Amino acid sequence: ETGVTQTPRHLVMGMTNKKSLKCEQHLGHNAMYWYKQSAKKPLELMFVYNFKEQTENNSVPSRFSPECPNSSHLFLHLHTLQPEDSALYLCASSSGGRRNTEAFFGQGTRLTVV
Amino acid sequence: AQKVTQAQTEISVVEKEDVTLDCVYETRDTTYYLFWYKQPPSGELVFLIRRNSFDEQNEISGRYSWNFQKSTSSFNFTITASQVVDSAVYFCALSEESGGSYIPTFGRGTSLIVHP
Numbered sequence: 001e002t003g004v005t006q007t008p009r010h011l012v013m014g015m016t017n018k019k020s021l022k023c024e025q026h027l028g029h030n031a032m033y034w035y036k037q038s039a040k041k042p043l044e045l046m047f048v049y050n051f052k053e054q055t056e057n058n059s060v061p062s063r064f065s066p067e068c069p070n071s072s073h074l075f076l077h078l079h080t081l082q083p084e085d086s087a088l089y090l091c092a093s094s095s096g097g098r099r100n101t102e103a104f105f106g107q108g109t110r111l112t113v114v
Numbered sequence: 115a116q117k118v119t120q121a122q123t124e125i126s127v128v129e130k131e132d133v134t135l136d137c138v139y140e141t142r143d144t145t146y147y148l149f150w151y152k153q154p155p156s157g158e159l160v161f162l163i164r165r166n167s168f169d170e171q172n173e174i175s176g177r178y179s180w181n182f183q184k185s186t187s188s189f190n191f192t193i194t195a196s197q198v199v200d201s202a203v204y205f206c207a208l209s210e211e212s213g214g215s216y217i218p219t220f221g222r223g224t225s226l227i228v229h230p
Contacts, residue, residue: 033217043205043220056217088157102149103218105159 003027006091006106013081014114021076021109023091030095032074033103034066037088049074081113117141118208118221126227127196135191135224137206143167147209148182148189149218154202165189196228 004025013019023032034046048056049068063085065077074091088110092103119138127133139148150162163173165182173180177194193200203225207218 042222045217045219048217056212090157090159092159102161102164104161105151107156107158110157 004091004093004104004106006089006109008109009107010110010112012112012114013078015081015083017081018077018079020078021089021091021111023074023076023093023106025072025091025093025104025106027093027104028095029093029104030071031093032068032071033092033094034074034076035090035092037090037108039087043090047076078111081111083113086111086113117210117219118206120204120206120221120224122224123222124225124227126229128229129198130195132192132194133196133226133228135193135204135206135226137189137191137221139187139189139206139208141187141208141210143210145211147216147218149207149209150180150189150191151205151207151220152202153205153223159205162191193226196226198228198230201226201228 007022011019031050033048036044036046045058046060047054047066052068052071063080067075067077076089088108090108091106094103095101117140121136125133144167146167148165151159152162153159163180170182170184179192181190189206203223205223206221209216209218
């Protein structure tokens with residue numbers, strides 16, 4: 001148990017659906033991240049929130065919309081996705097700020113777009 | 115260009131063999147951090163170790179050991195007497211400062227398969 005919980009663990013959605021991924025951390029961290037892990041590709045950083053402010057958006061398509069209502073919760077809203085968006089979506093958190101510490105990851109949401 | 119290179123895509127060994135996973139990184143910063151993570155089939159990335167750029171001391175933790183060499187920009191990971199439970203994908207990561215915070219960049223990972 002790393003303290004980072006992601007729900008759901010598995011999600012199958014059609015291209016016209018709207019769904020949301022949820023991430024919750026109870027580690028007292030201030031930074032939260034979304035990563036995408038596709039087969040045979042490196043982990044891709046999507047978004048970073050530091051003290052609830054988005055500090056990084058790595059040219060992610062607008063069909064992915066993040067939300068960080070507080071330092072403990074992070075959402076990824078999905079709409080009109082494409083089959084190539086099927087991947088493992090990983091949430092992570094760290095203490096943030098200028099002091100570097102390791103990121104702790106959730107177990108991920110396995111997303112399949114049909 | 116990749117900042118973190120894990121040239122070994124997949125390694126297959128028999129239980130009790132020693133295995134070394136290679137990691138080469140690229141950075142112009144003098145302050146940076148290096149990490150190793152393990153990703154078992156369950157999907158979660160499990161943190162194994164962090165090293166900062168000022169600490170080249172090698173580290174041993176049980177069957178795991180890490181060799182950090184700034185001269186060759188490498189941070190290699192050795193598992194001694196491998197076990198089936200070591201089967202997983204292992205990721206090396208580099209963290210540099212970006213806009214006041216440090217965000218890890220990951221290598222492509224090395225899949226380790228340990229056969230009984």
